[in-house]
Amino acid sequence: MVLFTIVFFTYVYSEKEIDRAHELRLRSFQLADELRQSSDDLTRMVRTYAVSGDPLYKEHYQEILDIRNGVKSRPVDYQNIYWDLVGSDDSRPRAHAPTRIALIEMIRLGGFAPDELAKLSEAKKNSDILTQTEFSAISLLETPASSTEKILNKQAAIELLHDENYRNAKASIMRPIDEFYMLMDKRTAKAVENATYNALYLRILFILLGFSLLMSFWKLYKMLNRILGGSVDEVHHHIIRIGRGDFAHTIDLQQGQRNSVLGWLSETQDRLKSLIYHNKRLTQLYAALSQCNQAIIHARDEEELFQMICHDAVTFGGMKMVWIGILNEEANAIVPVASYGDQIEYLAGIFISTDLQHPTGKGPTGIAFHHNRPYWCQDIANDPVTLPWRERAQEYGFASSASLPLVLDDKVVGVLNIYSGDSNAFDKEGQKLLEEMAMEISFALKRFVKDAEHKASEQMIEMLSHVVSQTPLSTIITDKNGVIEYANHYATLLSGYSKEELVGSKMNMFNSGKHPQSFYKDLWATILLEGSFWRGTVINRMKNEELRDMASTIFPIFNEHNEIINFVTIQDDVTERNIKDKLFLMQTRQAQMGEMLSMIAHQWRQPLAIISALMNRQKVSILLEQASFDDMMKSFDDMEVQIQHLSRTITDFKDFFKPQKLASMTNSLVIVDKTLELIENTIVSKSIMLEVSHNNNGDYLTYENELIQVILNLIKNAIDVFDEKRVEKPMIMVRSDQTDSEVILSVEDNGGGIPPEIIDTIFLPYVSTKGEENGTGLGLYMTKTIIEEHCNGNVSVINTEHGARFILRFPIHRDNHQFVK
Numbered sequence: 001m002v003l004f005t006i007v008f009f010t011y012v013y014s015e016k017e018i019d020r021a022h023e024l025r026l027r028s029f030q031l032a033d034e035l036r037q038s039s040d041d042l043t044r045m046v047r048t049y050a051v052s053g054d055p056l057y058k059e060h061y062q063e064i065l066d067i068r069n070g071v072k073s074r075p076v077d078y079q080n081i082y083w084d085l086v087g088s089d090d091s092r093p094r095a096h097a098p099t100r101i102a103l104i105e106m107i108r109l110g111g112f113a114p115d116e117l118a119k120l121s122e123a124k125k126n127s128d129i130l131t132q133t134e135f136s137a138i139s140l141l142e143t144p145a146s147s148t149e150k151i152l153n154k155q156a157a158i159e160l161l162h163d164e165n166y167r168n169a170k171a172s173i174m175r176p177i178d179e180f181y182m183l184m185d186k187r188t189a190k191a192v193e194n195a196t197y198n199a200l201y202l203r204i205l206f207i208l209l210g211f212s213l214l215m216s217f218w219k220l221y222k223m224l225n226r227i228l229g230g231s232v233d234e235v236h237h238h239i240i241r242i243g244r245g246d247f248a249h250t251i252d253l254q255q256g257q258r259n260s261v262l263g264w265l266s267e268t269q270d271r272l273k274s275l276i277y278h279n280k281r282l283t284q285l286y287a288a289l290s291q292c293n294q295a296i297i298h299a300r301d302e303e304e305l306f307q308m309i310c311h312d313a314v315t316f317g318g319m320k321m322v323w324i325g326i327l328n329e330e331a332n333a334i335v336p337v338a339s340y341g342d343q344i345e346y347l348a349g350i351f352i353s354t355d356l357q358h359p360t361g362k363g364p365t366g367i368a369f370h371h372n373r374p375y376w377c378q379d380i381a382n383d384p385v386t387l388p389w390r391e392r393a394q395e396y397g398f399a400s401s402a403s404l405p406l407v408l409d410d411k412v413v414g415v416l417n418i419y420s421g422d423s424n425a426f427d428k429e430g431q432k433l434l435e436e437m438a439m440e441i442s443f444a445l446k447r448f449v450k451d452a453e454h455k456a457s458e459q460m461i462e463m464l465s466h467v468v469s470q471t472p473l474s475t476i477i478t479d480k481n482g483v484i485e486y487a488n489h490y491a492t493l494l495s496g497y498s499k500e501e502l503v504g505s506k507m508n509m510f511n512s513g514k515h516p517q518s519f520y521k522d523l524w525a526t527i528l529l530e531g532s533f534w535r536g537t538v539i540n541r542m543k544n545e546e547l548r549d550m551a552s553t554i555f556p557i558f559n560e561h562n563e564i565i566n567f568v569t570i571q572d573d574v575t576e577r578n579i580k581d582k583l584f585l586m587q588t589r590q591a592q593m594g595e596m597l598s599m600i601a602h603q604w605r606q607p608l609a610i611i612s613a614l615m616n617r618q619k620v621s622i623l624l625e626q627a628s629f630d631d632m633m634k635s636f637d638d639m640e641v642q643i644q645h646l647s648r649t650i651t652d653f654k655d656f657f658k659p660q661k662l663a664s665m666t667n668s669l670v671i672v673d674k675t676l677e678l679i680e681n682t683i684v685s686k687s688i689m690l691e692v693s694h695n696n697n698g699d700y701l702t703y704e705n706e707l708i709q710v711i712l713n714l715i716k717n718a719i720d721v722f723d724e725k726r727v728e729k730p731m732i733m734v735r736s737d738q739t740d741s742e743v744i745l746s747v748e749d750n751g752g753g754i755p756p757e758i759i760d761t762i763f764l765p766y767v768s769t770k771g772e773e774n775g776t777g778l779g780l781y782m783t784k785t786i787i788e789e790h791c792n793g794n795v796s797v798i799n800t801e802h803g804a805r806f807i808l809r810f811p812i813h814r815d816n817h818q819f820v821k
Contacts, residue, residue, distance in 0.1 A: 004209045011202035017195040025188035030079040038068045039127045039173050041083050046134040050157045070102030119180035126172040137161050229260025285433040288317030296444040306338035314341045320421045326414040343396040365415045368403035372412050377401045378424045400425045404438035408445045474571040480564050482507045496543030510540040549575045611639050666704045668736035669697050675711045689731040696738040701813040706790045710783045714747040714806050721751035745808040753799035
């Protein structure tokens with residue numbers, strides 16, 4: 001088909017080549033004819049001019065030369081009749097083309113053979129020589145002379161244009177043109193002939209390939225029937241039936257159709273039937289697994305569980321017989337403890353040794369027990385490991401079996417044995433389900449052990465209660481699910497609940513709703529995932545609905561298997577202490593408010609001075625009668641800018657003192673910039689050099705106003721140190737940095753540092769490096785409180801070579817679920 005298409009397009013191209021050959025032939029004749037015609041036109045124009053003396057013919061003569069030489073653009077369709085249509089009014093039949101090209105250049109571009117081009121060039125050369133004679137005649141006609149002489153000159157010019165020499169020169173032009181015609185005619189005729197023959201050959205090839213294509217289609221049809229094994233409709237019919245799940249109609253295959261599409265559809269149909277059978281088996285196993293899970297939930301002990309498992313595996317799983325054997329260390333054997341099925345007589349007198357050297361210890365049950373892995377016997381009749389029991393198994397109709405280990409604390413304690421009447425009954429999916437069943441049974445065994453441990457835990461709680469009953473702190477013991485099992489006397493006093501109300505309730509009875517869910521998530525992650533104690537402040541709701549701040553410590557109690565069985569919660573009421581801390585905060589806020597008023601005065605001084613100067617200038621201009629409208633409007637605009645600055649200052653300071661209840665997304669660059677806006681004028685007025693640098697600046701969730709308060713406090717402390725110590729070139733450096741997990745902010749000065757004797761206590765309340773008249777000792781204490789309680793971070797200080805550096809560190813939070821205030 002590809003070859004057929006290629007030949008078709010090649011044939012079409014060859015037909016076009018015939019047209020192009022004819023077109024080239026015509027173009028060649030036209031160019032040669034134009035050279036001949038231009039020579040004739042020149043002769044006619046110069047002779048007419050010689051006879052009539054009309055200058056219009058001289059102009060036409062010159063124009064013909066200019067067009068042939070490319071000096072002027074040629075008229076459109078110049079090869080047609082042109083000069084014969086130009087009358088005495090000099091009107092032209094057609095417009096001129098926009099481009100100019102000499103005739104000889106067109107001839108060179110015409111694709112002529114070298115000998116043809118030589119003939120045309122010779123004719124052009126002879127024509128140019130003839131123009132010299134014609135120009136001589138024109139010169140005679142235009143020579144100034146008397147009337148008699150003009151008549152003689154005119155006669156001489158006419159004779160010059162008609163004598164033998166002129167006719168010979170004219171023949172020298174036409175002879176090479178005639179020779180060119182013969183050469184060109186022969187060449188172009190040959191090209192047309194070649195193109196015609198090529199088209200003929202391709203036409204024949206095209207017809208032959210078309211016939212071959214039809215034969216190929218016939219062969220393809222026969223091959224398709226052989227591949228499909230029947231007609232397309234028949235194959236389509238069977239595909240529809242299989243797609244609808246109709247397997248009742250078998251596909252009848254003829255001889256030799258096994259490897260055809262119908263043969264493959266027949267094989268697919270058989271496989272789908274097999275898959276449906278296996279899906280049915282899987283459905284039975286899923287049902288058995290579901291029932292076994294119910295048995296695990298409701299069984300009270302191992303004996304009841306094992307019997308229910310055997311019953312459900314046979315009833316719902318479609319098995320012939322199931323039994324569970326447990327290790328008997330004294331008998332050194334796997335002893336049946338539960339079984340179900342019509343052929344349980346198979347177990348009568350059976351012995352499975354745990355000794356690998358004993359013949360009965362090398363069967364499927366022994367392999368599963370010793371190697372802690374399932375053993376799948378898909379064909380009991382041919383599996384060598386079943387030899388000691390093969391005859392007996394066949395007698396009871398067992399064709400395949402599965403043995404799965406039961407594990408307790410990473411040790412095999414028994415084996416689950418399952419028997420089926422079909423060979424290859426346990427495919428990959430079925431094996432996976434049965435392994436899951438064995439795993440669930442192992443978990444149930446572990447639960448029974450846990451129940452026994454729980455009883456031991458209750459005894460432990462009883463002993464612990466004697467120890468903590470006299471502890472002067474609220475002490476509560478819960479199980480691993482948070483249910484209160486013991487509360488001491490102080491727990492009842494703090495909560496207002498009686499012991500009867502507490503025991504049996506859950507710890508979330510104290511939930512105040514003031515902590516986000518992430519708070520408890522982090523708390524239990526510390527205890528459960530890290531296996532460590534948790535310490536922090538929890539807001540509890542008491543029986544009288546009062547909310548109290550409780551300093552709490554929660555730690556787990558482990559059993560001998562390193563598993564958590566209880567939690568102990570010890571709490572102390574710190575509500576009053578927190579109230580005192582809030583009073584400290586109020587005192588600090590009041591002290592800072594005085595400082596803020598001073599900052600506001602600094603911020604307002606310059607704008608007010610500018611407004612006053614503008615007003616005075618306008619008063620003077622009015623008094624001197626020199627005030628102009630434009631000048632007054634400009635002054636009003638300048639005053640409005642300063643008033644807006646005053647308004648913005650009020651907003652900034654008002655927002656600073658506004659308590660921020662919700663955390664918001666921000667970054668260190670914004671926090672530092674807003675802080676410096678509040679204290680900018682103070683820094684400038686005191687000639688303090690300020691250096692600010694930010695590295696890895698990204699957004700995080702925090703309480704922006706509280707952080708601004710902290711940084712402002714640290715900068716203000718540095719300014720007070722500069723004033724107190726009269727530092728000559730005061731300098732403050734503010735830096736920020738971020739890692740993947742935390743933010744680091746630092747404020748450093750060159751004020752000489754903190755005395756070593758108080759550096760370790762600098763963050764305690766009422767400790768100050770300033771004089772009594774300048775410091776309260778609460779600023780750094782509140783800085784520490786804000787960073788720890790609002791940002792979950794810490795603050796530290798070190799002395800550098802020139803001063804002190806305060807470093808703030810707090811974790812990065814990017815959503816409210818992570819952030820805990």
